[in-house]
Amino acid sequence: MESTITESRETITAGTSMDETEGLTYPRIECKNINVSYGDKRAIFDISLPIPDRSVTALIGPSGCGKSTFLRCLNRMNDTIESCKVTGEIIMDGENINDPDIDPVLLRSRVGMVFQKPNPFPKSIFDNIAYGPRIHGLAATREDLDEMVEKSLRRAGLWEEVKDRLSSPGNSLSGGQQQRLCIARAIAVRPEVILMDEPCSALDPVATARIEELIDELRKRYCIVIVTHSMQQAARVSQRTAFFHLGELVEMGDTDQIFTNPRERRTEDYITGRFG
Amino acid sequence: MVQQLGHLPMGWLMLALLAMLASGGFFVGRVQAERFNGAAGSVRIHSRPNYHGYYVAMWTFVPALIVALAYAMLGEGIVRSLLAGELPANFRNMPSVELEVYLDSIARAAFDHGYGGADRVFSAIANRFLELQGMVKASAIGLALASAAFGFFLARRKVAPGFRARTRVEGGIELFLFLCAAIAIATTVGIVASLLYESLRFFSEVPFWDFLFGTRWNAQTSAEFGALPLFYGTFMIALIAMLIAAPVGLFAAIYLSEYAGPTVRAWVKPVLEVLAGIPTVVYGFFALLVVAPAIRSVAVWINTTLISAGITAEPLLAAQPTSALAAGLVMGIMVIPFVSSLSDDVINAVPQTLRDAAYAMGATKSETVKHVVLPAALPGIIASLLLAVSRAIGETMIVVMAAGQRARISPDPTADLTTITVQIVALLTGETEFDSPKTLSAFALGLVLFVITLFFNLIALRVVQKYREKYD
Numbered sequence: 001m002e003s004t005i006t007e008s009r010e011t012i013t014a015g016t017s018m019d020e021t022e023g024l025t026y027p028r029i030e031c032k033n034i035n036v037s038y039g040d041k042r043a044i045f046d047i048s049l050p051i052p053d054r055s056v057t058a059l060i061g062p063s064g065c066g067k068s069t070f071l072r073c074l075n076r077m078n079d080t081i082e083s084c085k086v087t088g089e090i091i092m093d094g095e096n097i098n099d100p101d102i103d104p105v106l107l108r109s110r111v112g113m114v115f116q117k118p119n120p121f122p123k124s125i126f127d128n129i130a131y132g133p134r135i136h137g138l139a140a141t142r143e144d145l146d147e148m149v150e151k152s153l154r155r156a157g158l159w160e161e162v163k164d165r166l167s168s169p170g171n172s173l174s175g176g177q178q179q180r181l182c183i184a185r186a187i188a189v190r191p192e193v194i195l196m197d198e199p200c201s202a203l204d205p206v207a208t209a210r211i212e213e214l215i216d217e218l219r220k221r222y223c224i225v226i227v228t229h230s231m232q233q234a235a236r237v238s239q240r241t242a243f244f245h246l247g248e249l250v251e252m253g254d255t256d257q258i259f260t261n262p263r264e265r266r267t268e269d270y271i272t273g274r275f276g
Numbered sequence: 277m278v279q280q281l282g283h284l285p286m287g288w289l290m291l292a293l294l295a296m297l298a299s300g301g302f303f304v305g306r307v308q309a310e311r312f313n314g315a316a317g318s319v320r321i322h323s324r325p326n327y328h329g330y331y332v333a334m335w336t337f338v339p340a341l342i343v344a345l346a347y348a349m350l351g352e353g354i355v356r357s358l359l360a361g362e363l364p365a366n367f368r369n370m371p372s373v374e375l376e377v378y379l380d381s382i383a384r385a386a387f388d389h390g391y392g393g394a395d396r397v398f399s400a401i402a403n404r405f406l407e408l409q410g411m412v413k414a415s416a417i418g419l420a421l422a423s424a425a426f427g428f429f430l431a432r433r434k435v436a437p438g439f440r441a442r443t444r445v446e447g448g449i450e451l452f453l454f455l456c457a458a459i460a461i462a463t464t465v466g467i468v469a470s471l472l473y474e475s476l477r478f479f480s481e482v483p484f485w486d487f488l489f490g491t492r493w494n495a496q497t498s499a500e501f502g503a504l505p506l507f508y509g510t511f512m513i514a515l516i517a518m519l520i521a522a523p524v525g526l527f528a529a530i531y532l533s534e535y536a537g538p539t540v541r542a543w544v545k546p547v548l549e550v551l552a553g554i555p556t557v558v559y560g561f562f563a564l565l566v567v568a569p570a571i572r573s574v575a576v577w578i579n580t581t582l583i584s585a586g587i588t589a590e591p592l593l594a595a596q597p598t599s600a601l602a603a604g605l606v607m608g609i610m611v612i613p614f615v616s617s618l619s620d621d622v623i624n625a626v627p628q629t630l631r632d633a634a635y636a637m638g639a640t641k642s643e644t645v646k647h648v649v650l651p652a653a654l655p656g657i658i659a660s661l662l663l664a665v666s667r668a669i670g671e672t673m674i675v676v677m678a679a680g681q682r683a684r685i686s687p688d689p690t691a692d693l694t695t696i697t698v699q700i701v702a703l704l705t706g707e708t709e710f711d712s713p714k715t716l717s718a719f720a721l722g723l724v725l726f727v728i729t730l731f732f733n734l735i736a737l738r739v740v741q742k743y744r745e746k747y748d
Binding site: 075077080082105106107108109110112113115117119120121122123131132135136182185186189195 | 537538627629630631632633634635636637638639640643647648651652
């Protein structure tokens with residue numbers, strides 16, 4: 001009897017991690033009434049936004065609209081900025097991550113992040129990937145670690161290009177490769193959510209296309225939130241889109257709907273290039 | 277008139293006069309060029325009128341200044357050689373050194389107007405010296421003014437719409453800046469050359485290898501020039517200093533750049549840098565009067581405890597009133613700001629994106645510092661440590677006061693040691709004759725010191741350069 005329950009639970013878990021879960025989206029993160037201010041200056045006004053699992057949510061909007069600031073709330077990176085104050089609830093797995101009892105260090109191991117500019121550590125390719133598993137004690141043996149590094153690099157589509165030079169420095173790769181290295185590095189910690197802050201803005205079109213393919217691949221396993229300046233990119237890679245303007249959430253919905261049939265005038269003006 | 281103005285004010289008056297002439301030249305040049313501008317709209321003037329003004333001013337001022345400087349440097353020499361040519365035969369047959377001394381006394385007497393003494397020949401020569409001096413000075417002034425006028429007219433004639441005054445002025449400025457840089461380099465080269473020359477004289481009397489590897493140093497009383505104990509003392513004290521300064525300075529820098537809030541930082545950083553502003557002589561008497569006695573009493577206590585416990589029969593430590601440890605500790609404190617300030621700069625130069633990357637992976641602050649920030653800053657930190665080492669090796673005042681005079685090789689940190697710098701001071705203070713190997717050995721020591729610190733600085737520079745290539 002007991003073994004059946006365990007078994008069925010395992011089946012469920014296995015099922016959800018498989019690829020046939022397209023469309024079966026439920027909010028992975030529920031943001032309620034988020035306000036952010038830097039000192040006296042308010043950056044984000046009362047934003048509520050559900051973020052679905054196993055899909056890509058794009059945050060678009062003109063510069064300074066607060067989309068990066070909002071993104072950084074999701075792994076409490078704003079804690080590292082002295083003057084920044086965040087209020088509101090961000091519910092993830094039934095917990096409010098803004099709760100002071102939540103350890104941001106643990107949270108960040110569940111919510112990975114990729115930055116605007118590729119920022120590999122000044123270490124070898126191998127050590128860049130192995131860094132996360134090492135500090136979190138994820139690998140018991142050297143073999144485990146090797147396997148994790150290979151798996152992460154494969155998922156980031158970089159393995160074939162670097163497998164023969166894992167010990168050369170991360171900085172020796174090209175810009176696009178470096179960014180995929182950073183994605184592999186984030187994956188290696190086994191996060192559930194991956195945040196990407198304009199991941200392609202420093203890359204050429206070819207490297208950008210590679211990253212976009214990768215994002216499309218990754219969304220089968222992870223909940224992805226991406227900030228982008230390129231509306232084409234948002235349309236290509238995301239399933240949901242949220243349009244920010246002057247610190248407010250103007251509109252959010254399915255990407256197709258936002259780009260073909262926006263409800264708000266401001267959204268339409270922005271995506272048709274009338275401002276921003 | 278000219279003589280009554282004396283030496284120094286005369287020079288300043290001359291400079292002021294030349295400056296006035298130059299500004300006159302500036303206006304003449306500018307007005308002339310402005311006329312082209314106004315005369316016809318069709319004429320395109322290459323340089324703005326101001327540049328024509330600067331050009332004329334430059335040519336008025338610089339040649340005259342060169343003449344004036346040449347007089348300031350060579351004037352007295354010319355006067356002397358003129359005077360020496362006129363002296364009676366018995367003077368001319370004097371050995372040249374004696375003649376120089378005699379002329380020195382003449383010049384001094386003439387300068388003080390104290391030549392009305394009993395010696396009639398002497399006072400006659402002194403008067404003649406003054407006359408010659410007046411003549412040379414007057415002709416120098418005349419020459420300076422003539423070259424100012426010559427330069428002025430020559431430059432004025434060039435002022436024309438198509439004349440590229442701006443290019444010329446830029447060239448002049450570049451030359452001036454180059455000369456300033458050249459002075460610094462020439463001085464260094466000169467110092468090194470004189471060090472080398474005197475050292476070679478020393479090594480012609482004392483064999484090089486005996487100096488470098490000899491273990492007995494007794495330059496003051498007997499001629500024993502084995503400098504090894506001095507090198508040993510220098511490195512021992514520098515080592516003790518770095519054992520203090522490297523960890524404390526580095527950790528202070530990490531605290532300041534990674535942990536401290538802006539308010540704490542605003543207070544702690546300047547206070548740390550005050551340490552660098554304390555005169556080393558103050559550190560010196562702190563070491564001598566506070567630290568050295570404390571170390572001695574601790575050493576005495578250890579000795580008596582060990583003896584009474586029956587572990588040793590003889591006192592283990594030397595427990596001298598001045599000691600390597602006292603000098604090293606205080607020097608370590610002195611060097612802390614060098615390490616912390618430079619390391620702080622380097623750590624701050626590590627891009628924030630690297631820290632963000634580590635934090636975003638769930639690294640704690642100390643993990644981020646240990647695995648990401650420090651490795652990235654390591655070359656710069658090494659450079660700051662090397663600069664601190666060369667600073668510690670060259671430091672003089674603290675060791676003169678607190679390290680002692682005895683040249684010996686002893687592993688006991690409570691024993692007194694002596695260093696290269698202490699011995700240089702000892703050799704060159706008080707009565708010294710310039711030709712003895714004793715005095716010359718100071719130059720050899722100085723050369724060694726120079727080579728060592730140069731070596732450390734070069735490595736540090738090289739490391740910093742490599743580091744720059746990585747992040748720019």
